[in-house]
Amino acid sequence: AMRTMQEPPSLFPIENKTLSEYTLANPFSRISERSNEVMEEEMGMTAGSFHRSVELARQVLNAESQALSDLAGKIGEEIPKAIEILASCTGKVVVTGMGKSWLIAQKVASTLSSLGTPSFGLHPGEAVHGDSGALTGDDVLIAISHSGKTAETLALIPVVKAFGCKIVSITGDDSCTLARQADVALCTHVSGEADPRGIAPTSSTTAALALGDAIALCLAEIKGFTESDFLARHPAGSLGAAIAASFQDHPR
Numbered sequence: 001a002m003r004t005m006q007e008p009p010s011l012f013p014i015e016n017k018t019l020s021e022y023t024l025a026n027p028f029s030r031i032s033e034r035s036n037e038v039m040e041e042e043m044g045m046t047a048g049s050f051h052r053s054v055e056l057a058r059q060v061l062n063a064e065s066q067a068l069s070d071l072a073g074k075i076g077e078e079i080p081k082a083i084e085i086l087a088s089c090t091g092k093v094v095v096t097g098m099g100k101s102w103l104i105a106q107k108v109a110s111t112l113s114s115l116g117t118p119s120f121g122l123h124p125g126e127a128v129h130g131d132s133g134a135l136t137g138d139d140v141l142i143a144i145s146h147s148g149k150t151a152e153t154l155a156l157i158p159v160v161k162a163f164g165c166k167i168v169s170i171t172g173d174d175s176c177t178l179a180r181q182a183d184v185a186l187c188t189h190v191s192g193e194a195d196p197r198g199i200a201p202t203s204s205t206t207a208a209l210a211l212g213d214a215i216a217l218c219l220a221e222i223k224g225f226t227e228s229d230f231l232a233r234h235p236a237g238s239l240g241a242a243i244a245a246s247f248q249d250h251p252r
Helices: 019-025 036-043 047-074 078-087 100-114 151-163 177-181 203-222 227-233 237-249
Strands: 093-097 119-121 140-144 166-171 184-187
Touching: 047 203, 078 140, 078 166, 078 184, 078 203, 093 100, 093 151, 100 119, 100 140, 100 203, 100 227, 140 151, 140 203, 151 166, 151 177, 166 177, 166 203, 177 184, 227 237
Parallel strands: 093 119, 093 140, 140 166, 166 184
Antiparallel strands: none
16 A cells, blocks of 8 residues: 655744644654653743743843934044045945954945945954955054954954054944054943843944944945945845836936
8 A cells, every 4th residue: 555655744833833832743853752841841931931021122122222322422523533534535444343243344344335435344363364465555444343352353453554554443442452543433332231141242233333334324425325326236136126116217
C-alpha cells in the first residue's frame, strides 16, 4: 500500500497557539520534550510576563524619545561649525565607529550620499590595517563613539590627521578623549540607556543616528538639494517610483 507523506510541522508559530504548545510541537526545539509547566517555570514566560512587556516597550520608546528631545534642546553653536566644515569638504565625508557605532556610521554615510554629500563608511579596525589608503587630505572624518574612549576609533585618529583630514566627533561626553582630538566636537548628551540594565546601546545609538540625519539634511538644504537630485540617486524601489510619478503628474 502506498504510504501517504505527512506535511512536516511548521517552523513558525500558528496564530493563537501558545508558546508552550508551539515549542512542544516543534521537533527542532531543544526543549520540545519538556512539559509545559517545566518550560514556563524555567523560562519565566507566563501570560503576565508577556503583558508586562507592553509596559516595558513603552518605557523604552519614551526613554529614547526623551533622549532625542533633550538633544534637540541642547543643540548649539557647535552644529554650524560642523556643518561649515562638512559643507566645505572638497573630498568625501568619511564616517567611522566601532561596534554598534559602526552600524550607525554606515547608515549616516548612506544618508549623506543619498542627500548629495558623497560619503562612505570606514571601519576603524580595517582602516589601521590598510583601508586608510582610501583617505585623501580633502576628506572630512565623522567619528562616532558614545564613550569617546573606544580604542579602535582612537587608534584611527592619528592616521587620519596624518592625511590632513579634519575631524568631527559625535560622542556622549564633550570632554572625552575623542572629543578633545576633534576639530569640532558634537555631543548627544545621553547619560543613560533605555535598556533597564543600562548596558545595551539604545538611547545613545538612537541619538547619534538622529544627529547624523540632522547633519545630512542641513547639508542638503545648504546645497539646494532637490527632489530631482534625490531621484537621480534613488531611481529604484517604491520611493523612486513615487517621486518619478510626482514628476509626471506635476512636471517641474
